[in-house]
Amino acid sequence: MPKRSKKSEHLMLMMHWFFPVIVLVVWCPPSNAFSASSTGIATVQAELIVSVGRIPGTDMPPEWAASGAKLGFQLDVKFTDEVASHEMTKEHLMLKGDALEPTLLSVEPLNNPTFITNNGTQTIDVEGGAYGYYCQMEGLESSSKQYALRFFLDFPRGAMRNDVELPAERIFFLTSCWLSSSPENNNELDRARKRKEQFEQEIELIDARTNKIRSQELASNILGNVIQRAFNLRHLLVLAGRRNKLQGQLKEVEREYPLDSSGSAGVIQGPNDVIYAKEGVIAVKRLKGAMGTQEEYCWVGTFAIHKFFGDN
Numbered sequence: 001m002p003k004r005s006k007k008s009e010h011l012m013l014m015m016h017w018f019f020p021v022i023v024l025v026v027w028c029p030p031s032n033a034f035s036a037s038s039t040g041i042a043t044v045q046a047e048l049i050v051s052v053g054r055i056p057g058t059d060m061p062p063e064w065a066a067s068g069a070k071l072g073f074q075l076d077v078k079f080t081d082e083v084a085s086h087e088m089t090k091e092h093l094m095l096k097g098d099a100l101e102p103t104l105l106s107v108e109p110l111n112n113p114t115f116i117t118n119n120g121t122q123t124i125d126v127e128g129g130a131y132g133y134y135c136q137m138e139g140l141e142s143s144s145k146q147y148a149l150r151f152f153l154d155f156p157r158g159a160m161r162n163d164v165e166l167p168a169e170r171i172f173f174l175t176s177c178w179l180s181s182s183p184e185n186n187n188e189l190d191r192a193r194k195r196k197e198q199f200e201q202e203i204e205l206i207d208a209r210t211n212k213i214r215s216q217e218l219a220s221n222i223l224g225n226v227i228q229r230a231f232n233l234r235h236l237l238v239l240a241g242r243r244n245k246l247q248g249q250l251k252e253v254e255r256e257y258p259l260d261s262s263g264s265a266g267v268i269q270g271p272n273d274v275i276y277a278k279e280g281v282i283a284v285k286r287l288k289g290a291m292g293t294q295e296e297y298c299w300v301g302t303f304a305i306h307k308f309f310g311d312n
Contacts, residue, residue: 042080045308046079049072049073051301064165065164074113077109082106084105088129094150107131169284174282175305177274178267196250203250270305270308281299282299282301
């Protein structure tokens, strides 16, 4: 099997988290499913911190946001319990067969975000969109009961700061969530964190043993030297195999759960016993293919859920 580059591994990680449409999607039984209107975030407001700019793995043109600059702003939204317009249901990304809600619900902006440029304060126009929940599992044996939250808003005039442009079009927001009250999911993130720590500790022990073997003084006589080298080589091969297996298990945990580099869960407690990944990606739709019918989503930045608050 060809060795994957760091870039391809990073791309696969991002695609797992923020593009659930491309992973294996499984319909959850009614006992496990939830919907926006029942146990989700209907009638709840959220404060989002949006950062537009180039991120690893994006398919935006090379010159777009090439400087590494960011365009940041605060966006407050309200997830309503009202059915979205028929036009909004035409988005294929939003209405796959795994949707947990028969129809999309409306999401409305609560503010017109602002940001600062050399020309002073700039205001961003935002128009309402739609949202929905989707059950996602990377495999049939997955026990994480992970869901996806997808929503979009329209930015009719876009925004520009240096070489960073927020396109004047529909922007999609993608993140993940879990049912914290579900018996199958209760303390799931804690268990994932412990598994991550266990794998890291075992890898550290293997590295220590490997370094000790390599630093051993060889026997002074020829026969003993040969025997010791053969024994050390066999031991090193066993340790390397074990390390590779642990490294694969570690990457699997990191792909499936929102754990940061310290092992802490990068999540925020939402309403109705739903836990959300703090961070997600924002994307724009592009049509590719000979007939221009193949949809492709290009990342144009990230967003963070700063807090949830109730309907006033």
